[in-house]
Amino acid sequence: MEYQLLFAEVLYKELKDELDLEKIFKLIEKPKHSEMGDFAFPCFELAKIFRKAPNQIALELAEQLEMPPLFEKVQAVSGYVNVFLAQEEVSASVVADVIQSKAHYGKQDHGNGEVITIDFSSPNIAKPFSMGHLRSTVIGHSLARISEKNGFEVVRINHLGDWGTQFGKLIAAYKLWGDEEKIRENPIKELLTLYVKFHDEAEHDESLIDEGRLWFKRLEDGDQEARDLWEWFRDESLKKFNSIYELLGVSFDSTQGEAFYNDKMERVVQLLEKKQLLKESDGALVVETVEGMPPCLIKKKDGTTLYATRDLAAALYRHETYGSERSLYVVGNEQTLHFKQLFDVLEKMGYEWSRGLKHVPFGMMLKDGRKMSTRKGKVVLLEEVLKEAVSLARQNIADKNPSLAEKEQVAYQVGTGAVIFHDLKNHRLNDVEFSLDTMLKFEGETGPYVQYTHARASSILRKGSYHENVDQLSFSDVQSWPVVKSLMDFPDAVKRAFEGNDPSQVAKYVLDLAKTFNQYYGNVRILDAVEGRQTKLSLVHAVQVVLKEGLHLLGVEAPEEM
Structure with missing residues (x-):
């Protein structure tokens, strides 16, 4: 660079x-x-x-x-x-820079400490955390790390789906058929069973729909029993979600969901009225948007507010609370119109900072070419996929390296890393075909391939009794130059990934570096060398540093041994 x-x-x-x-x-x-x-x-x-x-x-x-x-x-x-x-001088300079900078190598100062909020993951309370939520979660998590690497201060937001008529239905279902002990044992599974049963029964008994509406009205009005049940469902769901986030290594600064903005929406309506942006349309209140887009619905005919009202309140709150001039919304392609309307309304309200808001859409997760979806309560659970990936990685270790220390930790790192990397190596707008067998291969464009290359570099350094010293590096061989050039490209990959909100730039980079290093390893006798041994080991160390940092930006661990 x-x-x-x-x-x-x-x-x-x-x-x-x-x-x-x-x-x-x-x-x-x-x-x-x-x-x-x-x-x-x-x-x-x-x-x-x-x-x-x-x-x-x-x-x-x-x-x-x-x-x-x-x-x-x-x-x-x-x-x-x-x-x-000048290959010799540049090689010595680049390798020394990587080794001395360590995890700071490739760090940019574009952000200059500016705050950026990133809204990602956002599962619905009382529903399973499915494979459909993986993409938003890992893309958002990676973009947060990439943004920090580019000099921004990041606020990670999990805008939970914790409000709406479905909670009235769920409370009604619990009052009719619920078992407290069963829910405490397995909250998500039991709550989903109740939700599905409610819809099945409602097909034959329409009075249940009225019962669900009544309970949601009670919840909106602050009824204590409804509120207590809602908070219990929310807390139990969060415990389950947090166990999945722990598996993925993901954390948040805020888990304020839709319910948090209930008392903040009236202000939005008043602001829109004051700015003379509200218009009546068939009894509802709307804001006209740019030509070619339907109006943005703010209040229904019955006076209830909608997603748009809630998201307007959330945007105002985040700007005022965190002082953010930029915000990313990592949400699927299907919400593109919603965000276009949202940003347009904020701009019409006169908020210049609205130009720093960006929807980061992504494609679908497919299984056998079809969209993964909830059907009659059947979902592909992310937790089960992660556990199966860890189990397969554990079996791989038992077959290939049974004497490996920290087997369980490495199985976790490889299994979860394979799932994350498989998603992020694809450009986010592309659909991703799910296949555990493909993800866990140790060759080709996979997470385990990059992790194994990092472990190989670590092993060479241990066997070579490497001691860090960059004072007398001498690169006179031609084989090392492609590796050095690849190391030089890392800062540019970090910059491109941020500018395009595209973690695949980093994933492709670490794959290229791993491939280039493995070619070097196959052609050069590193540990047998007498002359230039320290220089060769220093190059290996530089590769180890950059592979680890590249994987870190993707949310993937880098085992020392595999």
Whole structure:
């Protein structure tokens, strides 16, 4: 990254009358083949400005450039100015930087301490935590870490689905058929059973629907019994959710769900009235949005508020409480219209900070090409998937390395890491096909492959009795250069991941680094080396550091042994 900027600055001295520094930096390419150099600047855009052929411009530029010492050679080829880095000096500098920086390597300062709120996961209380919730949870968790790496202060928010008519139905079902002891033993399963039974029975007895409405009205009015039952269902659900979050290594700064905003919505309605944005439509209150979008419904005909009202209240509360100028909402594709309306209404209300709000959509989790969904109470439970993944990892360890220390911990790290990595290696907008067998393979584009590469690097360092020392690194071999170049790319991957809200940039990066390192390991005798042994071990250590930090940004552990 810094060498690309250095090259851009050198070019800028010659081209400042034609192009600005940022434009030059963006035009610089990384050639696919090493014989074409480490960076290349295309001169085609300058052809119109100078009214010369790109080849001629490249030749003249190559002669004029005064390259700093860390650049070894400049050449003009087919309309490009290609530059070659001084491999020995740059290698020593990069490896020393990684080792001395450790987990701070690749850290950016774009955020400059600015607060960013990230709304993710958001399961519904009293319903199972299914595979459908995995994507929002792991994408949001990774984006939080990536944002911190880019210099932001992050507030992690789990906006729980803990309000609505379904709670009236659930309370009614509990009063009719509930068993307190059973719910305490297995809350989510029992509450779901009650919820499903309520809907089955309501098909034959319509009075149950009225009973559900009555209990929700009592809950809204603050009835003590309804409130106590609702809080109990919420608390029991949270305990179960937290055990899953613990498995995934996910935590939150706020778990204030929809119910928290009940007493904050009237203010939103008043603000909209004051700003003369509310209009009546068939007895309901709406805000007209930009052309091409339906109006945003604020209050129903019967006076009840909706998701939009609640989310407007939440946006105001978060901005006022945390001072955030940016907010990410990691919610599925199907909510795209809702967020467009939400952001448009906030902008119409005159809040400039609304421009910093962003919906981060994602595709579906598929099983055999079909969407995973709740059908008559049957769901694919995330907890069961994670436990099965850990069990398969445990079996792999028993087959391949039965004498491994900390077997249980490693099985957990590999099993959960495989599930998380399988999701995040895909661009978030793509649908993801679920397959435990594919996830847990130790070769190919999988989490265990990257984890195993980290464990291999750790093993080499132990066997080589490595002691950290970066004073006399000497890279005279050609095999190490691809690994060094890959290490250099890490800060750029971190930046791209943040700018695109795209953890797959980091996942693809660690896969590439692991592959490049394994090729190096296959061609170089590291532990048998007498000359340059310390340098080779230092390179291995640098790879270990970056693989661990890359996996950390994805929410995946990096075992020392596997």
